[in-house]
Amino acid sequence: xxxxxSKAALVAATTGLALSLSACAxxxxxxxxxxxxxxxxxxxxxxxxxxxLQKLTAxxxxxxxGIKVNFTVLPENDVRDKISQEFSSQAGQYDxxxxxxxxxxxxxxxxxxxxxxxxxxxxTEFDQADILKSMTTSLSSEGKVYGEPFYGESSFLMYRxxxxxxKGITMPAKPTWQEVxxxxxxxxxxxxxxxxICLRGQPGWGQLFAPxxxxxxxxxxxxxxxxxTPRVDAPEFKAAVSFYVDLVRAHGEKGAPQAGFTECLNNLxxxxxxxxxxxxxxxxxxxxxxxxxxxxxxxxxxxxxKTESSxxxxxxxxxxxxxxxxKDNAWKFISWASxxxxxxxxxxxxxxxxxxxxxxxxxxxxxDYLKVSSAFAEPTRAAIEAADxxxxxxxxxxxxxxxxxxxxxxxxxxxxxxxxxSSAIAGKTSVDDALERGQELAxxxxxxxxxxxx
Numbered sequence: 001x002x003x004x005x006s007k008a009a010l011v012a013a014t015t016g017l018a019l020s021l022s023a024c025a026x027x028x029x030x031x032x033x034x035x036x037x038x039x040x041x042x043x044x045x046x047x048x049x050x051x052x053l054q055k056l057t058a059x060x061x062x063x064x065x066g067i068k069v070n071f072t073v074l075p076e077n078d079v080r081d082k083i084s085q086e087f088s089s090q091a092g093q094y095d096x097x098x099x100x101x102x103x104x105x106x107x108x109x110x111x112x113x114x115x116x117x118x119x120x121x122x123x124t125e126f127d128q129a130d131i132l133k134s135m136t137t138s139l140s141s142e143g144k145v146y147g148e149p150f151y152g153e154s155s156f157l158m159y160r161x162x163x164x165x166x167k168g169i170t171m172p173a174k175p176t177w178q179e180v181x182x183x184x185x186x187x188x189x190x191x192x193x194x195x196x197i198c199l200r201g202q203p204g205w206g207q208l209f210a211p212x213x214x215x216x217x218x219x220x221x222x223x224x225x226x227x228x229t230p231r232v233d234a235p236e237f238k239a240a241v242s243f244y245v246d247l248v249r250a251h252g253e254k255g256a257p258q259a260g261f262t263e264c265l266n267n268l269x270x271x272x273x274x275x276x277x278x279x280x281x282x283x284x285x286x287x288x289x290x291x292x293x294x295x296x297x298x299x300x301x302x303x304x305x306k307t308e309s310s311x312x313x314x315x316x317x318x319x320x321x322x323x324x325x326x327k328d329n330a331w332k333f334i335s336w337a338s339x340x341x342x343x344x345x346x347x348x349x350x351x352x353x354x355x356x357x358x359x360x361x362x363x364x365x366x367x368d369y370l371k372v373s374s375a376f377a378e379p380t381r382a383a384i385e386a387a388d389x390x391x392x393x394x395x396x397x398x399x400x401x402x403x404x405x406x407x408x409x410x411x412x413x414x415x416x417x418x419x420x421x422s423s424a425i426a427g428k429t430s431v432d433d434a435l436e437r438g439q440e441l442a443x444x445x446x447x448x449x450x451x452x453x454x
Contacts, residue, residue: 039068040329043083044098045316046073049151049356052346053337060345061336067329087112092323095330099147101138101315101389105406108141113319115144119331126335130360132381138313138389138400148338151281151356152315154302154383155214155403158268158286159183159275161298163190177215177243177303180275184251187274196251198273199244201425202260205414208422210312210403211277213414214302216240217393218310223405223413223442226396228449230442232417233435242431245424257426269293277303279314280383283376284353299379301386306394309386312403315359343369358384398449409445416441 044050050073057069072094074082083097087107099107107113120128128136131149139147157175164171167186172179184196200208216222221237224230231237248256253267265282267273269291276282286297302311318334320327336342340362346355352372357363357380364370364381373380392402399406404414420434 037326038066038329039070040095040324040326040333041070041072041093042096042098042333043072043074043079043086043094044096045076045079047076047316049354050098050316052350052354053150053342053356056342056345056349061333065329065332065336067332069333087321090321090323092321092325094321095324095326096318096320096333098150098316099319101135101147101149101313101317102401102404102406104139104147104317104319105141105400106408107319108144108146112322113146114322114324114327115146116148116320116331116334117144119335120145123331123335126339130340130362132359132361132384134313134384134387134389135315135359138315139317147315147317147319148334149315149317149359150338152313152358152384153279153281154311154313154358154380154387155211155278156280156302156311156379156383157275157277157300158282159298159300160187160268160271160293160296162293162296163187163194163274164298166190171298171300173300175300175303177218177305180277180303181243181247181251184247184275188251190274191271193272195253195267195273196275197247198253198259198264198267198276198278199248199256200260200264200278201248201252201256201422202258202263203415203418203422204260205404205411205418207260208418209414210279212241212244212418212421213403214310214312214392215244217402218303218305218307219243220306220394222393222395222397223410224398224446226398228398228446230439230446232442233439238431238435241421241424241435245421245431248425249427257422268297280311280358280376280380283380284373287373287375288353295375297375299376301379301383307392309383309388310392311383311387313384313387313389314403407445407449409448413441413445 054071062068086094135149135152136145139145159171167190169183169186188196200211202208216237219236219240221234221240222231253259253273261278264276264278265285268276287294304310318338320330324330343355343363347368352369355369364377370377387402389400389402404410417438420429420437423429424431424434
């Protein structure tokens with residue numbers, strides 16, 4: 001059983017955020033960002049595509065509109081903390097921030113960010129219909145759009161075609177998880193030091209449980225039923241976690257309990273594993289010039305069991321702070337940064353491999369982009385379009401989300417449970433014990449939502 005102190009820590013951490021979401025829903029906040037009337041302040045993550053944006057803004061957006069953009073660029077964990085503090089206080093210092101599809105529905109309900117529908121109705125160039133439907137759904141709340149994607153991703157299975165071919169194996173067009181496990185066993189040791197598959201084992205709600213929750217979904221499990229009944233120790237959830245743990249222990253990468261996205265990417269690039277289930281965004285690195293096995297990778301849909309598809313959905317996106325007094329200029333920046341013309345600008349000035357893809361249907365019809373992404377463009381588009389953030393499993397859910405439950409408490413809940421599952425991968429605890437403790441934590445979260453009648 002989990003100690004009382006551990007349970008209390010989760011309650012304290014999540015209750016504070018939950019209360020701030022319900023209580024700090026003010027529309028006011030008179031603070032105005034510095035830099036003059038013809039400037040906006042943008043707070044964003046320091047991912048490579050964002051850095052490209054920062055470099056291109058002055059000579060293009062500012063030159064065309066006269067609007068100066070003051071960027072504050074921070075690492076992911078730091079920027080999430082700063083955005084949360086800034087937007088919850090509605091100080092108005094920043095007009096635009098980079099948010100993911102995890103935060104946007106939560107922030108929308110708290111009235112920390114402004115709906116964009118009036119701008120979309122008036123902007124004839126932006127073309128919201130070109131934004132992939134699953135993206136629009138995940139960035140909306142109660143029928144209104146609150147964010148525009150800068151780039152997005154789903155998940156799929158990446159594998160070495162030559163390794164499978166040498167073993168006489170053909171990857172199914174739509175593999176099941178059992179078929180993937182069978183293939184992993186056959187290609188384990190196919191080359192010296194090669195393991196069958198890489199799967200994340202590093203603790204974290206956005207590390208281990210990003211892929212693992214999609215496995216739970218397609219096995220028929222869920223974190224919570226529609227009425228907030230927790231189902232972490234249910235047979236379906238347990239079957240999914242047991243399958244994942246057994247697979248990675250039997251045929252997975254060395255050091256699996258510490259392996260996250262980066263470690264698995266390196267393992268596949270270096271030839272240490274034959275397969276990897278993870279983010280579609282990884283394909284660009286696999287097919288980049290200089291990649292040791294460029295052209296030898298295949299891409300299959302996320303493996304399934306009981307669902308038609310099981311890929312996740314993630315997008316770094318733009319939202320406008322409700323307290324901003326420069327919303328019109330903020331929208332001009334967003335419509336440029338998430339627009340078709342910007343993708344062409346990146347392609348022509350930086351290179352088509354750097355285009356922030358994964359958000360627009362037109363990207364996957366652009367011949368210049370397809371020249372450099374033909375190996376993975378169609379599987380990526382198909383994975384994103386197949387993702388259904390409102391119905392990712394076999395039963396109705398109480399909150400939107402595929403690889404997460406879109407509530408403020410989930411990062412703490414998912415991370416704590418992931419620590420025990422990672423320990424199971426390391427052989428230090430059992431799946432049953434890990435999920436028994438996880439059920440207790442989920443019950444603490446569920447009680448608050450059930451009490452509110454949500």
